[in-house]
Amino acid sequence: MTDKKYEEMYDVAIIGTGPAGLSAALNMKIRNKSMILIGNKNSSRKVNIASEVNNYLGFHKIKGKDLADNFIKHIDEMGIEIEDVRVTMAFPMGSYYSLQTSENQILNAKSIIVATGVSFGKAYENEESFLGRGVSYCATCDAPLYKGKTVAIIAATKKEEAEANFMAEVAGTVYYIPLYKGEVEVSSKIQVIKDIPKAILGGMKVETLELENQSLSVDGVFILRDSIAPAQLIPGLKVVENYIEVNRKMETNLAGCFACGDIVGRPYQYIKAAGEGNVAALSAVAYLDELEK
Numbered sequence: 001m002t003d004k005k006y007e008e009m010y011d012v013a014i015i016g017t018g019p020a021g022l023s024a025a026l027n028m029k030i031r032n033k034s035m036i037l038i039g040n041k042n043s044s045r046k047v048n049i050a051s052e053v054n055n056y057l058g059f060h061k062i063k064g065k066d067l068a069d070n071f072i073k074h075i076d077e078m079g080i081e082i083e084d085v086r087v088t089m090a091f092p093m094g095s096y097y098s099l100q101t102s103e104n105q106i107l108n109a110k111s112i113i114v115a116t117g118v119s120f121g122k123a124y125e126n127e128e129s130f131l132g133r134g135v136s137y138c139a140t141c142d143a144p145l146y147k148g149k150t151v152a153i154i155a156a157t158k159k160e161e162a163e164a165n166f167m168a169e170v171a172g173t174v175y176y177i178p179l180y181k182g183e184v185e186v187s188s189k190i191q192v193i194k195d196i197p198k199a200i201l202g203g204m205k206v207e208t209l210e211l212e213n214q215s216l217s218v219d220g221v222f223i224l225r226d227s228i229a230p231a232q233l234i235p236g237l238k239v240v241e242n243y244i245e246v247n248r249k250m251e252t253n254l255a256g257c258f259a260c261g262d263i264v265g266r267p268y269q270y271i272k273a274a275g276e277g278n279v280a281a282l283s284a285v286a287y288l289d290e291l292e293k
């Protein structure tokens, strides 16, 4: 990511590159708003893995991979870039939002559109209460706090192996708990533990990670998921049963924060997600225009 992006105040930051986020992005572009679009550069896994899609208007019997390629081609042709990082936290700052990324960058935008889908797992026991007191969602950002210490990394996908290797250069001991199938390829300094995390325990700070078959004494627990539950992603956001509460304009309880797609509720469908992305973008445009008056 260039320094310029780091310094910019964007009109909107869009989190997620599934049909909801991409649809929001192209509508923001049409309305000439500056944006940063954050997520997987190949669109969402949930689009890519569908064997055949029959209910997306105009694309009868299309393979999910082909639909994803069409989405990305459309975005490319409109000159929209994707920042292929993960947002680890988004902080409401009053008149704007500050987003921390998995690359430990801070991005600022006057409004945000949350289109993160619903792939997050259930939080571990005490995960939320230890956030900032030993629980972190970003190894790159918080590794320096654990110099010479003992940490556990719970990894949802293979791509977190790079984060673990980075952590092993800083921390004293790194336990790596992969939640995915297949070979684990990490530095020989890392202890790979195949077990199921259950709870995080401690006093003022994290002390123990409880797994199904053992307990680990640790100073920190890094939980690296593809997506983070919305209440943890954005402090103060109103969430009901893990869905972000929105009205028909896709407005949340926070001024300038909009949400769309699976993250706001069922049915889980591509065309519903894309339609809501469109509504969220138009509502964000109205919000930004009002700010400028």
Ligand SMILES: Cc1cc2nc3c(=O)[nH]c(=O)nc-3n(C[C@H](O)[C@H](O)[C@H](O)COP(=O)(O)OP(=O)(O)OC[C@H]3O[C@@H](n4cnc5c(N)ncnc54)[C@H](O)[C@@H]3O)c2cc1C
Binding pocket: 015, 016, 017, 018, 019, 020, 021, 038, 039, 040, 043, 044, 045, 046, 047, 049, 050, 051, 052, 053, 054, 055, 085, 086, 087, 088, 115, 116, 117, 118, 119, 226, 227, 228, 260, 261, 262, 263, 267, 268, 269, 270, 271, 273
């Ligand atoms: C196997 C399968 C087949 C399906 N088939 C159909 C079908 O035929 N027809 C149909 O209508 N629907 C189908 N669906 C449902 C459809 O996939 C979803 O409804 C749709 O993808 C939701 O779009 P979305 O943009 O809301 O979320 P998603 O597609 O889930 O996209 C969200 C994106 O945001 C990213 N993200 C999350 N958190 C962050 C973060 N913090 N920072 C950066 N990026 C983040 C995620 O990694 C993901 O890439 C299918 C789903 C599956 C799993």
